[in-house]
Amino acid sequence: MFVIRKPTDVKSSEITSVAVYRDRRRFLREAVAAATAGVAASLLPAVGEAGQKLLNVQRWPYSTDEKPTPIASVTGYNNFYEFGTDKSDPVRYAQNFRTFPWTMIVEGEVKKPAAYHIEDLLKHHPLQERIYRLRCVEAWSMVVPWVGFPLRDLLQRVAPNSRAKYVEFTTLYDPGQMPGQRPGLLGSGLDWPYVEGLRLDEAMHPLTLLAVGLYGEVLPNQNGAPIRLVVPWKYGFKSIKSIVKIRLVEKQPLTTWMKASPREYGFYSNVNPNVDHPRWSQASERRIGEDALFSPKRKTLMFNGYADQVASLYGGMDLKKYF
Amino acid sequence: MYRQDAGGIVLDKNRKISWLIKPALFALALVPLAILIHRGIDNDLGANPVETINRFTGDWVLRFLLITLAITPLRRLSGWNVLLRFRRMAGLFAFFYVSLHFLSYAWLDQSFVLADIGKDVAKRPYITVGFACFLMLMPLAATSTQGMIRRLGARRWQRLHRLVYLIGIGGIVHFLWLVKSDITQPLIYGAILALLLGFRLRDWARSRAARAPVVAETAR
Numbered sequence: 001m002f003v004i005r006k007p008t009d010v011k012s013s014e015i016t017s018v019a020v021y022r023d024r025r026r027f028l029r030e031a032v033a034a035a036t037a038g039v040a041a042s043l044l045p046a047v048g049e050a051g052q053k054l055l056n057v058q059r060w061p062y063s064t065d066e067k068p069t070p071i072a073s074v075t076g077y078n079n080f081y082e083f084g085t086d087k088s089d090p091v092r093y094a095q096n097f098r099t100f101p102w103t104m105i106v107e108g109e110v111k112k113p114a115a116y117h118i119e120d121l122l123k124h125h126p127l128q129e130r131i132y133r134l135r136c137v138e139a140w141s142m143v144v145p146w147v148g149f150p151l152r153d154l155l156q157r158v159a160p161n162s163r164a165k166y167v168e169f170t171t172l173y174d175p176g177q178m179p180g181q182r183p184g185l186l187g188s189g190l191d192w193p194y195v196e197g198l199r200l201d202e203a204m205h206p207l208t209l210l211a212v213g214l215y216g217e218v219l220p221n222q223n224g225a226p227i228r229l230v231v232p233w234k235y236g237f238k239s240i241k242s243i244v245k246i247r248l249v250e251k252q253p254l255t256t257w258m259k260a261s262p263r264e265y266g267f268y269s270n271v272n273p274n275v276d277h278p279r280w281s282q283a284s285e286r287r288i289g290e291d292a293l294f295s296p297k298r299k300t301l302m303f304n305g306y307a308d309q310v311a312s313l314y315g316g317m318d319l320k321k322y323f
Numbered sequence: 324m325y326r327q328d329a330g331g332i333v334l335d336k337n338r339k340i341s342w343l344i345k346p347a348l349f350a351l352a353l354v355p356l357a358i359l360i361h362r363g364i365d366n367d368l369g370a371n372p373v374e375t376i377n378r379f380t381g382d383w384v385l386r387f388l389l390i391t392l393a394i395t396p397l398r399r400l401s402g403w404n405v406l407l408r409f410r411r412m413a414g415l416f417a418f419f420y421v422s423l424h425f426l427s428y429a430w431l432d433q434s435f436v437l438a439d440i441g442k443d444v445a446k447r448p449y450i451t452v453g454f455a456c457f458l459m460l461m462p463l464a465a466t467s468t469q470g471m472i473r474r475l476g477a478r479r480w481q482r483l484h485r486l487v488y489l490i491g492i493g494g495i496v497h498f499l500w501l502v503k504s505d506i507t508q509p510l511i512y513g514a515i516l517a518l519l520l521g522f523r524l525r526d527w528a529r530s531r532a533a534r535a536p537v538v539a540e541t542a543r
Contacts, residue, residue, distance in 0.1 A: 279500075288371055
């Protein structure tokens, strides 16, 4: 018989126990390594592991008052192809992902390129909780209480020069830790590392967030720890995860999904109910964790409901052409 | 059961098939549905239950199509002609699960809004193909009875039911066009289908080759 065992057949209790077990071994290994190096104290991270409470988080006054999606769905239903293409793969395979130490490089057309340790970013940038809608290109949506800081604050620190027109983001490339990046017939079919991009004015928009947590806690690995982008008016795949490099550039970057299928994925990928994806109508969406089995889908809003804030970025542009 | 003559043994076997094995297989074929219902009651359909139900039923359509198509090759290889007696049931279960699959799409995903469904069928190639396969399965299900075979005549019936090859290919294409980038699963199903259809192609080529000299002879 053709019974293929799916990840969903695995009970969540199994996952947790194995993860905790392996995590303990990793912790021991690192602790021993640190002790021998005599820097045990410095290893006590300012940034914690997933699930640790983030302190001194300010409230942001413009959050949506829609009901946040249950945390089990936010952390258990993920598209993070580096850890597998099934939505339940990331939570299973990202548990041992090492997010500390972590360095993020900001370079390219900037006056002050820099490499930031994640803990330095947290020290320097005050954290805010922002509740945003998230709309996936697959016609489902969530409401997520992110914790982070505006990308513009970081970009201002490195001082973009006059040639900087676009921002290119790159996810970690580490096939040893990210099974989805391993080559072979059974790979995901994408070109790694994952690359995304924004126009500089989109990147500098006050809504564009670098997130380091959700639900008041350190970002779970499967959600793009330790630091990810959140661009709430664009389809979810624009919000790149586990960023190691931000590069300011002159030319429009070629993003991973554009490379994979230029007909289906444009550079802008703004949420737009009037421009269909070849495989999905984008006119409506299903709200994860809230809509009942028999309730109809809800209408998708232009720019995911952020039109008042962002529509001016695209004045005069043909959004059907620049999809 | 009385044994009156040597034929009684055959009768016993027939009885065993129709009263024991067939109902058992029938129940077995309903297990996936039972699992799905159980998961539904248990609130265990994941973050996106509509997607889960749709994918789950779709997987089982492909599996039952492949089981149906595997029966003839298995019969030939093993010599167990009895297998043929379960082919109709397997095919009808493929139709049963495709009906659930379509229902989950039309009802749960599209809330029976016919305009949206029509647009989907017309605009999205993977839905076009899937829907066409669903339509093609209907006449096959409708003509699956002994009475219909008699009424159509064996040859015409067989010709009609060769549509299942096209449906099998269409089902794989439907799956292949649906996935975003990871084509592993459609490839696995596709490889099995290729094997099953390849077997028939080889059979067909052999029987043609066997017949060919005779045809040439009479032509001369």
